[in-house]
Amino acid sequence: xxxxxxxxxxxxxxxxxxxxxxxxxxxxxxxxxxxxxxxxxxxxxxxxxxxxxxxxxxxxxxxxxxxxxxxxxxxxxxxxxxxx
Amino acid sequence: xxxxxxxxxxxxxxxxxxxxxxxxxxxxxxxxxxxxxxxxxxxxxxxxxxxxxxxxxxxxxxxxxxxxxxxxxxxxxxxxxxxxxxxxxxxxxxxxxxxxxxxxxxxxxxxxxxxxxxxxxxxxxxxxxxxxxxxxxxxxxxxxxxxxxxxxxxxxxxxxxxxxxxxxxxxxxxxxxxxxxxxxxxxxxxxxxxxxxxxxxxxxxxxxxxxxxxxxxxxxxxxxxxxxxxxxxxxxxxxxxxxxxxxxxxxxxxxxxxxxxxxxxxxxxxxxxxxxxxxxxxxxxxxxxxxxxxxxxxxxxxxxxxxxxxxxxxxxxxxxxxxxxxxxxxxxxxxxxxxxxxxxxxxxxxxxxxxxxxxxxxxxxxxxxxxxx
Amino acid sequence: xxxxxxxxxxxxxxxxxxxxxxxxxxxxxxxxxxxxxxxxxxxxxxxxxxxxxxxxxxxxxxxxxxxxxxxxxxxxxxxxxxxxxxxxxxxxxxxxxxxxxxxxxxxxxxxxxxxxxxxxxxxxxxxxxxxxxxxxxxxxxxxxxxxxxxxxxxxxxxxxxxxxxxxxxxxxxxxxxxxxxxxxxxxxxxxxxxxxxxxxxxxxxxxxxxxxxxxxxxxxxxxxxxxxxxxxxxxxxxxxxxxxxxxxxxxxxxxxxxxxxxxxxxxxxxxxxxxxxxxxxxxxxxxxxxxxxxxxxxxxxxxxxxxxxxxxxxxxxxxxxxxxxxxxxxxxxxxxxxxxxxxxxxxxxxxxxxxxxxxxxxxxxxxxxxxxxxxxxxxxxxxxxxxxxxxxxxxxxxxxxxxxxxxxxxxxxxxxxxxxxxxxxxxxxxxxxxxxxxxxxxxx
Numbered sequence: 001x002x003x004x005x006x007x008x009x010x011x012x013x014x015x016x017x018x019x020x021x022x023x024x025x026x027x028x029x030x031x032x033x034x035x036x037x038x039x040x041x042x043x044x045x046x047x048x049x050x051x052x053x054x055x056x057x058x059x060x061x062x063x064x065x066x067x068x069x070x071x072x073x074x075x076x077x078x079x080x081x082x083x084x
Numbered sequence: 085x086x087x088x089x090x091x092x093x094x095x096x097x098x099x100x101x102x103x104x105x106x107x108x109x110x111x112x113x114x115x116x117x118x119x120x121x122x123x124x125x126x127x128x129x130x131x132x133x134x135x136x137x138x139x140x141x142x143x144x145x146x147x148x149x150x151x152x153x154x155x156x157x158x159x160x161x162x163x164x165x166x167x168x169x170x171x172x173x174x175x176x177x178x179x180x181x182x183x184x185x186x187x188x189x190x191x192x193x194x195x196x197x198x199x200x201x202x203x204x205x206x207x208x209x210x211x212x213x214x215x216x217x218x219x220x221x222x223x224x225x226x227x228x229x230x231x232x233x234x235x236x237x238x239x240x241x242x243x244x245x246x247x248x249x250x251x252x253x254x255x256x257x258x259x260x261x262x263x264x265x266x267x268x269x270x271x272x273x274x275x276x277x278x279x280x281x282x283x284x285x286x287x288x289x290x291x292x293x294x295x296x297x298x299x300x301x302x303x304x305x306x307x308x309x310x311x312x313x314x315x316x317x318x319x320x321x322x323x324x325x326x327x328x329x330x331x332x333x334x335x336x337x338x339x340x341x342x343x344x345x346x347x348x349x350x351x352x353x354x355x356x357x358x359x360x361x362x363x364x365x366x367x368x369x370x371x372x373x374x375x376x377x378x379x380x381x382x383x384x385x386x387x388x389x390x391x392x393x394x395x396x397x398x399x400x401x402x403x404x405x406x407x408x409x410x411x412x413x414x415x416x417x418x419x420x421x422x423x424x425x426x427x428x429x430x431x432x433x434x435x436x437x438x439x440x441x442x443x444x445x446x447x448x449x450x451x452x453x454x455x456x457x
Numbered sequence: 458x459x460x461x462x463x464x465x466x467x468x469x470x471x472x473x474x475x476x477x478x479x480x481x482x483x484x485x486x487x488x489x490x491x492x493x494x495x496x497x498x499x500x501x502x503x504x505x506x507x508x509x510x511x512x513x514x515x516x517x518x519x520x521x522x523x524x525x526x527x528x529x530x531x532x533x534x535x536x537x538x539x540x541x542x543x544x545x546x547x548x549x550x551x552x553x554x555x556x557x558x559x560x561x562x563x564x565x566x567x568x569x570x571x572x573x574x575x576x577x578x579x580x581x582x583x584x585x586x587x588x589x590x591x592x593x594x595x596x597x598x599x600x601x602x603x604x605x606x607x608x609x610x611x612x613x614x615x616x617x618x619x620x621x622x623x624x625x626x627x628x629x630x631x632x633x634x635x636x637x638x639x640x641x642x643x644x645x646x647x648x649x650x651x652x653x654x655x656x657x658x659x660x661x662x663x664x665x666x667x668x669x670x671x672x673x674x675x676x677x678x679x680x681x682x683x684x685x686x687x688x689x690x691x692x693x694x695x696x697x698x699x700x701x702x703x704x705x706x707x708x709x710x711x712x713x714x715x716x717x718x719x720x721x722x723x724x725x726x727x728x729x730x731x732x733x734x735x736x737x738x739x740x741x742x743x744x745x746x747x748x749x750x751x752x753x754x755x756x757x758x759x760x761x762x763x764x765x766x767x768x769x770x771x772x773x774x775x776x777x778x779x780x781x782x783x784x785x786x787x788x789x790x791x792x793x794x795x796x797x798x799x800x801x802x803x804x805x806x807x808x809x810x811x812x813x814x815x816x817x818x819x820x821x822x823x824x825x826x827x828x829x830x831x832x833x834x835x836x837x838x839x840x841x842x843x844x845x846x847x848x849x850x851x852x853x854x855x856x857x858x859x860x861x862x863x864x865x866x867x868x869x870x871x872x873x874x875x876x877x878x879x880x881x882x883x884x885x886x887x888x889x890x891x892x893x894x895x896x897x898x899x900x901x
Binding site for chain 1: 490492497504549569580582584587589592595598680681829860
């Protein structure tokens with residue numbers, strides 16, 4: 001097994017622990033953060049659903065870049081994730 | 085027995101049925117697919133006066149514009165009286181645009197380059213100005229067609245294909261479908277891009293051909309970036325063009341669902357649905373040139389439709405002398421959604437023998453005599 | 458450069474196809490959207506590549522022989538004279554357009570969960586079964602503390618046993634079908650029996666109850682899942698009696714749908730699969746109806762990793778032969794494909810989706826998650842004259858949003874009483890307008 005680097009990313013300013021290779025969706029979900037956006041009509045909370053890049057429910061803003069699929073975006077040290 | 089059979093449940097057929105029903109006629113609509121399943125379901129929803137050269141089509145567009153506002157009161161579909169902004173890349177083009185606006189004699193505001201951001205804050209810099217047309221509007225055409233059919237309450241026969249006409253001598257006395265014979269005093273051909281095939285069935289051919297148009301749809305945006313229908317002056321020249329090759333000039337606008345629509349490629353390639361990357365690139369490039377902020381916006385969908393065009397780019401509206409009892413309401417090219425209410429209104433007047441109040445001669449099917457026989 | 462073969466999809470079918478073609482001397486590129494090879498079945502964490510089993514063997518066969526292009530998502534495929542151009546977006550957050558060209562194309566794009574709507578299915582905490590599995594296998598994240606696993610199909614067992622083995626409290630597995638006579642109909646190979654027995658033992662060891670003929674018909678909670686309504690179902694999946702089960706997570710899946718965006722773009726003929734969903738039509742050599750285009754794995758019918766690998770091997774060999782390379786005939790491989798296909802089809806028949814799920818919906822239940830289209834609006838559109846799911850989409854917008862109907866398309870087709878149609882998605886992945894406007898780079 002390769003050495004598994006642990007680091008932190010931030011979610012809405014607060015620290016969240018991550019391991020190298022994990023997706024942002026997995027990092028947030030593991031930390032008990034289950035939704036990070038609300039829908040545009042009903043304001044419904046959304047997070048992971050399909051987990052493999054198909055449903056686009058887990059869209060998230062990372063370092064200012066919007067509309068990234070959290071389940072398809074690898075977490076990198078220092079990432080600033082914001083809900084929307 | 086219905087008074088009228090309307091062939092086609094697109095927006096033009098729906099408007100014909102609505103106005104005919106309102107004039108007291110009993111109407112049956114026959115549609116081989118679903119409501120709005122042809123060109124209506126593949127359009128952008130343009131209700132434009134700005135792109136029309138002075139003449140009969142502009143008159144039709146102005147009448148339609150008033151009627152769309154009335155129909156919007158019925159409710160149940162989106163109608164946005166957002167206005168259209170035509171922009172010019174150079175001073176020369178801006179002079180041509182203002183000249184056109186004067187000749188059109190429709191409500192407009194000439195916009196100086198420094199005032200463009202007041203209309204569209206995200207518009208590219210360096211443009212030479214523009215003309216704003218407050219009457220330009222946007223309609224959700226599929227729901228509009230469905231609602232007009234609901235309000236007109238004709239007998240609606242979807243999934244039924246017209247295969248021929250009932251005749252008494254030359255006279256058209258109804259239609260034959262794959263399921264039944266439907267006798268009627270009059271038949272309206274509102275089959276859009278396929279209206280030529282219907283006319284052929286009646287032995288009264290019309291020169292209507294498909295012109296392919298691609299529309300791009302972006303991801304839904306949280307904040308509206310674009311307030312009006314925005315396009316460059318090149319769109320006006322393309323609309324009237326006779327070229328068979330690709331022409332595109334992006335019309336860019338936001339929609340109530342948050343997406344941005346980018347439309348208006350025009351090609352004559354028959355009924356070919358194959359995605360064309362050069363067309364997509366051209367539309368994307370033009371959209372980004374108009375609104376640089378769109379470079380980071382994602383495209384999630386593209387669709388194409390087939391606009392019904394005639395050699396002179398005018399629709400066909402009126403009775404067919406070769407087949408008495410048959411009326412045409414088709415061939416609106418890329419303007420069918422905008423021109424639908426006026427077309428329906430005029431057809432209903434013709435069916436009831438009322439004064440049309442508009443010179444129909446430029447639209448009559450007789451004008452092709454000699455071309456198609 | 459132009460490759461002899463471009464393979465799309467780095468799962469069992471794509472890896473096997475790339476390996477077989479490369480071993481026969483072809484220049485092969487293997488394109489996959491994920492960060493590492495494996496696809497869904499061989500998904501593994503960044504830090505723990507499997508050292509035993511089929512994955513390392515396949516990986517070794519691909520490595521050094523084929524060009525592997527990971528993190529390349531394909532947004533469209535186009536024919537360019539004699540070549541096939543695969544238009545990709547490379548990278549994740551800083552994606553760049555790149556084009557890979559080949560003389561032949563093998564589509565091995567796999568499948569994703571088939572979802573059915575039910576009240577509350579968009580609450581955070583409700584995941585697809587595949588989503589929960591991906592979290593566990595790829596990220597080593599257990600999807601929740603107290604988890605309900607529900608839906609239909611043999612896949613529910615490995616999901617539940619994996620979660621239980623990783624420490625989750627699995628409140629129960631709810632299999633909507635009754636599974637009478639499965640063993641007789643499917644006649645599984647001994648290895649399959651052993652695998653299924655292993656999962657069953659694991660569930661037993663963790664005291665996870667298994668309920669056949671039951672389903673989760675509603676999920677509840679305010680901002681996240683707190684409990685679900687479980688129903689005992691009749692043969693057509695109409696609820697007979699209900700009860701409440703507390704949980705923070707639901708993993709739910711009703712089988713799988715092949716990803717057909719790219720073959721449909723190219724005009725490959727499809728046919729209704731055993732379960733009604735469209736699959737790509739292929740001949741014994743895995744050739745599609747479009748010259749130069751091959752398909753293997755779930756795209757030709759959902760059948761699992763073993764079948765996918767066999768199809769990949771066969772497809773790779775066919776491509777090599779079609780390009781004039783000699784390949785020894787492989788009758789054993791073809792026989793194995795027939796046997797595995799028969800087994801897969803028997804499973805699909807044993808785990809059907811029954812119509813009764815429509816009765817789980819209330820007027821306010823979202824059918825389309827992206828555009829937030831409730832069931833009532835679908836009914837209203839039908840009432841306005843929409844005959845089929847395309848017309849429903851035009852009038853009520855289900856399938857118009859981000860996922861382009863990948864999640865709701867199956868359900869909308871069922872609600873309209875029609876067979877699911879092959880998906881028309883000319884844009885298979887979102888692409889930035891700026892990237893589309895630029896001419897793409899060639900991939901070396």
